Amino acid sequence: MRITEHPLLEFERGKKIYFTFNGQIIEAYEGETIAAALHAQGIKVLKQSIIYKRPRGFFCAIGKCASCMMNVDGVPNVKTCVTLVQDGMVVESQSGRGLLKTESQPEKSTIKKMSTQIAVVGAGPAGLMAAVTAKKFGAKVLVIDENPHAGGQLIKQTHKFFGSSREQAGTRGTQIAQDLYQEAEDTLMLNASVIGYYSGSHSLALVKGTTLVELQTEKVIVATGASEKMLLFENNDLPGVYGAGAVQTLMNVYGIKPGHNMLMVGAGNVGLIVSYQLLQAGVNVEAVVEAMPHIGGYHVHAAKIRRCGVPIYTSTSIQKALGEEYVTGAVTISLDENWNPIRGTEKEYTVDTICLAVGLSPSVELFHQAGCRLAYIPELGGNTPVHNQNMETTLPGVYAAGDAAGIGEANTAMMEGKIAALSCINTLELSTDETVKELEESFRELHLLRSGTFGERARQGKEKVFTLWREHHE
Amino acid sequence: MNEHRRTGVLTEEQLEELAPEQRGKVAIIECVEDIPCDPCITACPQGALTMDSLIDLPELVPEKCGGCGLCIAECPGLAIFVVDFDYSDDKAVVMLPYEFIPLPEKGEKVDILDREGKKCGEGEIVKVKPHKNKTTVISVVVPKELAMQVRFVRRIV
Numbered sequence: 001m002r003i004t005e006h007p008l009l010e011f012e013r014g015k016k017i018y019f020t021f022n023g024q025i026i027e028a029y030e031g032e033t034i035a036a037a038l039h040a041q042g043i044k045v046l047k048q049s050i051i052y053k054r055p056r057g058f059f060c061a062i063g064k065c066a067s068c069m070m071n072v073d074g075v076p077n078v079k080t081c082v083t084l085v086q087d088g089m090v091v092e093s094q095s096g097r098g099l100l101k102t103e104s105q106p107e108k109s110t111i112k113k114m115s116t117q118i119a120v121v122g123a124g125p126a127g128l129m130a131a132v133t134a135k136k137f138g139a140k141v142l143v144i145d146e147n148p149h150a151g152g153q154l155i156k157q158t159h160k161f162f163g164s165s166r167e168q169a170g171t172r173g174t175q176i177a178q179d180l181y182q183e184a185e186d187t188l189m190l191n192a193s194v195i196g197y198y199s200g201s202h203s204l205a206l207v208k209g210t211t212l213v214e215l216q217t218e219k220v221i222v223a224t225g226a227s228e229k230m231l232l233f234e235n236n237d238l239p240g241v242y243g244a245g246a247v248q249t250l251m252n253v254y255g256i257k258p259g260h261n262m263l264m265v266g267a268g269n270v271g272l273i274v275s276y277q278l279l280q281a282g283v284n285v286e287a288v289v290e291a292m293p294h295i296g297g298y299h300v301h302a303a304k305i306r307r308c309g310v311p312i313y314t315s316t317s318i319q320k321a322l323g324e325e326y327v328t329g330a331v332t333i334s335l336d337e338n339w340n341p342i343r344g345t346e347k348e349y350t351v352d353t354i355c356l357a358v359g360l361s362p363s364v365e366l367f368h369q370a371g372c373r374l375a376y377i378p379e380l381g382g383n384t385p386v387h388n389q390n391m392e393t394t395l396p397g398v399y400a401a402g403d404a405a406g407i408g409e410a411n412t413a414m415m416e417g418k419i420a421a422l423s424c425i426n427t428l429e430l431s432t433d434e435t436v437k438e439l440e441e442s443f444r445e446l447h448l449l450r451s452g453t454f455g456e457r458a459r460q461g462k463e464k465v466f467t468l469w470r471e472h473h474e
Numbered sequence: 475m476n477e478h479r480r481t482g483v484l485t486e487e488q489l490e491e492l493a494p495e496q497r498g499k500v501a502i503i504e505c506v507e508d509i510p511c512d513p514c515i516t517a518c519p520q521g522a523l524t525m526d527s528l529i530d531l532p533e534l535v536p537e538k539c540g541g542c543g544l545c546i547a548e549c550p551g552l553a554i555f556v557v558d559f560d561y562s563d564d565k566a567v568v569m570l571p572y573e574f575i576p577l578p579e580k581g582e583k584v585d586i587l588d589r590e591g592k593k594c595g596e597g598e599i600v601k602v603k604p605h606k607n608k609t610t611v612i613s614v615v616v617p618k619e620l621a622m623q624v625r626f627v628r629r630i631v
Binding site for chain 2: 005007008159160161163164165169172280293294295298299300301302303305307308309310312314411449450451452453454455
């Protein structure tokens, strides 16, 4: 399943190492996650569901969905999609809730205090851009991310970006991620999870390994990104039903083919782009199905896969996944103008993977825990933190940026990260004429990126959020 | 709703508008939506492409376009092609963006595909021009009557 040659990417694999999975010796490379290494050997079933004991594989591959949790070196509930594999590791599939072996001595935990001026949660496009901007204007910044790599979803975006040549247009997402990483490297704390915000002392609690850190900070920018939406259909929990981001993680980060034959569900930009990336990785895309009567993404992305021979069926949805232990096929069905399935239009595909690209929801857990006001904004993907133009939430000093502040795309996420950082700077003692001017300029750039037909929903959603913020402060 | 929003393929009417003249060697900009995007403008050394605002469609001045194809690899949407309608009496050349491996070689015979990926004949590769951004520009000789149909090639294995 490993990709050796790729038209756009080079995979620098680490040292060869070995670990065991249910007693079986598995070859892996240093720098891979446990789940990726298992997938490279064709192992897709990672655990059993708690009550019905149904087979489970990963879905999101970015540490959000919890369906990849396994026993690792005797510790249950380890998210194997974000845990790097190590030589000699003992990995076992998990059944039930997991049992902590109490006879073995737990590793000693430590408590540490740290301080910074601006804490950024999440090292994706918004978080990294916030860090780079804050650093540029002299603020002390710390960026925390639970993944082993910085860059969030940018590290998988092999396509050239749209937008303005003045910013990053024409550059591949992977390159933008590298550039941002280099600039922000000294601000990063990876493999660390923020577990809470405490307003009394304006601090964050975070866990890195066995260390609990109390991080004192003046400002917080939450850029936790999004999680992929699930779709309701028979057997949607079978291993081999993957979110589009997971498919990208496997093939573009670790150089592992997610499967050989794919059905793509969703013809928004994500579904179209990932279909093209699958073709580039040498995976056959049987078809793209889209429940809406039209293609949601850009025509140019659709045209790229159409001329490679991939059909796109609109007004069509997935009815069920086939297979016992993992996906062996899929059945699609046409929908009428009222979105009802039309009997007799079922079509069966022999595929080993089903990729869901049916939208994203903001990851708002931290806003919720902190006490920021949330509102359900369909145009922005669901529950969204209420914020103003400066990206400040209803909790003074806590800012939102990127998909966590409402689903958009990477260019607007980076611009929001920049705006959030400049807004912080301008309320700290670091404010200058230049930072004030830069913020004004960024508002204009963001407005431009959201102009046009495709930006309409985001514009409407943000207008609602801004209105709610104003009402909240009246 | 425009037909291309359902099919992912431009209609004959849309193509007519994009390339009304069908002579000489000229860029065909198959960009029909108001996406905020502008790298093609700065890519053109002749100033043949213009745009008032980021959200506008690029406008081509055919008289200024020499068909050099520098814009092909710069377009993030891979939506620009150059067609030499007058390559010979019965042949045209289509220059197209290509991001797959292995690359075809000069002189190689390939299947020529239309916008739906359907094979419409065979063509010959006459130029393979790599770009530092990894979008290779491939020139393929096709029957003249297929100049506005062929938009992709597939290696014959």
